[in-house]
Amino acid sequence: MKDFLTKAIVFFILTMGGLAFLLLKYGYFVDYFYEKFTTPKQTSLILGDSRSMQGIQPRIINQELKNDGYHLPMFNYSFTISQINYGKPYTESIKKKLQSSNNGLFIISVHPWLLTEREGDDLKNGIYSERSNPPHNMVFTNISPNFEYFVRNFKYFHFRSIIKQTAELHKDGWLEESNLPKDKETLQTWKNNQILLYKSFAKKWRKSTIRKNDFIKMVEFLQKNGKVILVRMPVDAKILNIENNFWQNFDEEINIVSKQLNVKYINFSKDNKYKTYDGNHIDKYGGVVFTKELCDSIKIVK
Template sequence: MNKFLFKIFLLIIFISLLHIIFSFFSDGSTDNFYLRLTSKKQNSMILGTSRSAQGVHPSVIDTVLKNKYQMYNFSFSVNNSSYGKVYYDAISSKINKNINDGIFIMTVDPWSISSKIGLDTTMIDHNSILKNLSNYNVFPNYHYLLKNYNKGWGSILLKKIEYKILLNKSSLENFNGSFTFLQHDGLLRVYTNMDSIYVENNTKRKLKHYKNYMSKNVFSNYRYNYLEKTINLLKMHGDVFLIRMPIDDNLYKLENTIFPKFNNQMNVLTKKHDLKYLNYTNIKDKFRYTDGNHICYTDAINFSNILANDIKNFLK
């Protein structure tokens, strides 16, 4: 019996050591979120959902602004980083509380301040990957991996290898399908086929999803209040800008149909807090989108340059 228990003990130790070893292979190929929860506390941040996660390049912002603090993209997705207590707590844990001259770009859209009809506020963001993490700034982040990574930690190494193989066999424009890599500055780079038919099909699927699923959302006072609370938090540490990103025209029309007062709400909010609301939906036709919802990587560079220069002018 003692020998059996000893063997079980050794097996547990061996498996634990394997997991520890595999965790040190984790990087931007692990998933679309993990790496952001392993970096240090940040002085300047880009915040929002997947639109800004893919569409605002920290390196471009840094080049234009020449700010003494590097910009970091701490955006996730509409299911994980819409404005609310969970995202607020994550931002509060991520920000360097010792600075007061940072720059914070908060991207907003109707979905990030809405919730399902009839959903109790206690259940909002209940399934967010950010909920109840013990640490948002540690590598490896064992709590995140234990809580959210269900593929087996051996796949961490396999995904790292797979990414390198895919990268060697593809280019951004002609890859058949798509894959992602989360950069060290928090930008989610999407490698995807930009063939017009492929993009059109992706856009149709995305629009159908928003019509059938997201259209059941309504304006949420809870989320709006946490958006305002997040603004108050960030204003203590620097300059804050509210941004509405460009999207495909059909999706934009859908948003305006469901949330016709959104821009007015943002204008009232920014006036109240003496902020700038930069609405880029009026130049939406200047950019290409992978699925109607996200600006493609190369065009996101151009958008980020426009955004950075606008911010630069306001900071003069």
């Protein structure tokens, strides 16, 4: 019995050691979210789904706004539309990741799909469909290696990515996608896939007053720690058309909210000059240009 326990302990130590090595050395390749939970608390955040996770680059913000009085560096705490929907779970996770400050900067990506009632929601009874996904299912958001994330969210690990290394999650939370279309046919195929995806959203999801109210409360909380900027990011005209048909007066409603809360709403949605790789996500080259122009817009905010 004693020998069995000794072997079991040794096996456990070796397994955990090997796992720790894997996470420390390759965590940024094998999972698109893991590294977000291994960094310290942050004073300035980018919030939203994959549009902002890929399209807004913290390092550019750090360079462009370094002399503007914000408590930097910036950290990208965006995820993907499968995990993120504005509501109480996301706000609670933000509170875990946030280091209190008077001069933080919070860039919040907004579009209709992030304020919707989806499958699995029972919002009137306080049930949010995203609650079992990261970042909402995480207790510890600031430790490395983060074994809790491995246990709770193993399904998100893609170990083949260690070899392919086509996407890298940087320590500042920015996801760098290097698997870009090499020809117009591939680009059009990827755009068509995104169009079909958003058409399906329009059929299944509904506008949510509860999530909109949760969103307002989140903004009010963040305002206690610094300046909040609302940003609608550019997308392909066909995707934008789907969004506008789904929620026809979305921009007007966000404008009203921004005035009520005294925050700036910057709307890039109709600007198609930024290069995307699928009609929905600005690629890593276009992201540099976009982030710089976003910073220029932030500089003129009073």
